[in-house]
Amino acid sequence: xxxxxxxxxxxxxxxxxxxxxxxxxxxxxxxxxxxxxxxxxxxxxxxxxxxxxxxxxxxxxxxxxxxxxxxxxxxxxxxxxxxxxxxxxxxxxxxxxxxxxxxxxxxxxxxxxxxxxxxxxxxxxxxxxxxxxxxxxxxxxxxxxxxxxxxxxxxxxxxxxxxxxxxxxxxxxxxxxxxxxxxxxxxxxxxxxxxxxxxxxxxxxxxxxxxxxxxxxxxxxxxxxxxxxxxxxxxxxxxxxxxxxxxxxxxxxxxxxxxxxxxxx
Amino acid sequence: xxxxxxxxxxxxxxxxxxxxxxxxxxxxxxxxxxxxxxxxxxxxxxxxxxxxxxxxxxxxxxxxxxxxxxxxxxxxxxxxxxxxxxxxxxxxxxxxxxxxxxxxxxxxxxxxxxxxxxxxxxxxxxxxxxxxxxxxxxxxxxxxxxxxxxxxxxxxxxxxxxxxxxxxxxxxxxxxxxxxxxxxxxxxxxxxxxxxxxxxxxxxxxxxxxxxxxxxxxxxxxxxxxxxxxxxxxxxxxxxxxxxxxxxxxxxxxxxxxxxxxxxx
Numbered sequence: 001x002x003x004x005x006x007x008x009x010x011x012x013x014x015x016x017x018x019x020x021x022x023x024x025x026x027x028x029x030x031x032x033x034x035x036x037x038x039x040x041x042x043x044x045x046x047x048x049x050x051x052x053x054x055x056x057x058x059x060x061x062x063x064x065x066x067x068x069x070x071x072x073x074x075x076x077x078x079x080x081x082x083x084x085x086x087x088x089x090x091x092x093x094x095x096x097x098x099x100x101x102x103x104x105x106x107x108x109x110x111x112x113x114x115x116x117x118x119x120x121x122x123x124x125x126x127x128x129x130x131x132x133x134x135x136x137x138x139x140x141x142x143x144x145x146x147x148x149x150x151x152x153x154x155x156x157x158x159x160x161x162x163x164x165x166x167x168x169x170x171x172x173x174x175x176x177x178x179x180x181x182x183x184x185x186x187x188x189x190x191x192x193x194x195x196x197x198x199x200x201x202x203x204x205x206x207x208x209x210x211x212x213x214x215x216x217x218x219x220x221x222x223x224x225x226x227x228x229x230x231x232x233x234x235x236x237x238x239x240x241x242x243x244x245x246x247x248x249x250x251x252x253x254x255x256x257x258x259x260x261x262x263x264x265x
Numbered sequence: 266x267x268x269x270x271x272x273x274x275x276x277x278x279x280x281x282x283x284x285x286x287x288x289x290x291x292x293x294x295x296x297x298x299x300x301x302x303x304x305x306x307x308x309x310x311x312x313x314x315x316x317x318x319x320x321x322x323x324x325x326x327x328x329x330x331x332x333x334x335x336x337x338x339x340x341x342x343x344x345x346x347x348x349x350x351x352x353x354x355x356x357x358x359x360x361x362x363x364x365x366x367x368x369x370x371x372x373x374x375x376x377x378x379x380x381x382x383x384x385x386x387x388x389x390x391x392x393x394x395x396x397x398x399x400x401x402x403x404x405x406x407x408x409x410x411x412x413x414x415x416x417x418x419x420x421x422x423x424x425x426x427x428x429x430x431x432x433x434x435x436x437x438x439x440x441x442x443x444x445x446x447x448x449x450x451x452x453x454x455x456x457x458x459x460x461x462x463x464x465x466x467x468x469x470x471x472x473x474x475x476x477x478x479x480x481x482x483x484x485x486x487x488x489x490x491x492x493x494x495x496x497x498x499x500x501x502x503x504x505x506x507x508x509x510x511x512x513x514x515x516x517x518x519x520x521x522x523x524x525x526x527x528x529x530x
Contacts, residue, residue: 048313055316055328056341063320076321076419154341186529264451264529 006030011078011254015086021103024088026143026250028122033259035188036120036252037064037077038229039087041245044069047114049157054116056154060163060231062187064257065117072109077117077255084109089248093233096240101248108245118229119188120252121166123259127181133174136215143250144168145209146228150202151193153231161238164211164230165193165201169221178224187262194225201225211249271295276343276519280351286368289353291408291515293387298524300453301385301517302329302342303494304352306510309334312379314422318500319381321419325428325496327452329522330382337374342382342520349374354513358498361505366513373510383494384453385517386431388524392446398439401480408515409433410474411493415467416458418496426503429476429495430458430466434486443489452527459490466490476514
């Protein structure tokens, strides 16, 4: 199916495709107008510390929903969805190391798991495009480039670690407008954390992202960095819990939450 | 000390007065430019459910800080403060009933208590006044009127209960501006939840508030209702935990957080 059609799919149609493994690819550009989301799943025993970590780090970890222990249903974000099957690809981290990538969680789900649904910056890409601002990884049909930074998150209980950011090259004349547009969406990472100086946040090579794919930066474009919901994966690598399950970077959960309802004035 | 002077006190000066019991009165109008906060303190065992309750009910329960278990220091909101002493008056709820009002918590503090510091609408009263909008309970030197409503909060774990609201009479010509101004401050309850129809949210008598004092509603003024951080007290009455400690309604904790930094664009 062409990308052009994917933008018109309803969230439940998109989730049905993911459930049947008919789309095991990044989700940028799918289901225009609906919030996309990161996933972080852990044992209940860690859930208070992680929720507090999110509260203290709202830019990388904006909470859209938290499931009841053992339930795979995000009743606020998408009450008809099943978080065990409705994401294109998952990552299972054990003791801080990436153990495997899978397309469903039916074999690993446990009765005391709590799932955190965190806003994703893919949500504000349609508003950027409507403002005439290009989104390069959609143009180039690849995943957004993501980088571990030297920005340390505010610790909470057992959780600590570096912030991960996504990068989009923005024409210099559009940078201020890109800040304005994304500021309206704090629930999906909001305004950028860095503009134009990757080395100031510990990024050594803009062409070799830690997650996702490199994209072209054209003459006159400025790399702009937004906090990213892959941060819990960097945190898992730092904190090494027995188990943390996440989406695979760029392979998001698509919620029923309307982008417009998440926007501030 | 006259109210006029209290608005110029720094937060630490105001807290020092509260600590010495030199001001055991409502705090509306004190320390202009700094966020005021509600308090909800409970055993660690309840903290995840309550934090999730706050996440699901951000209008009545906007989280500004959460302490480490056993620590009375809100390291983000006011790192030099002590939550056991720095509030003018506290309420101790046991098994869902108001047990006592005290001016410090030194005798009741326990090693596993977690304190939630929640934004208070007193914070946006200076911005309202700067916009030429009167704040009646400051004019009348009394506490803001607060009402239990029939709006049910979104439950989370063991927590559920009705939303409490504060009321300010606003001249009809200023109602839209009052919505605009307060919308900029989601961290201190944000925009109103009801305008002009108290009976639609279960308020039977606008002149007999459930908490605080009645205020004059002049001809041509509309009662406007904002979500209120006394909500956890109504929740305590509904859920009946062994222990919940709060501020006394209107007697707030004054943080070091600058009002301007809490405002959105």
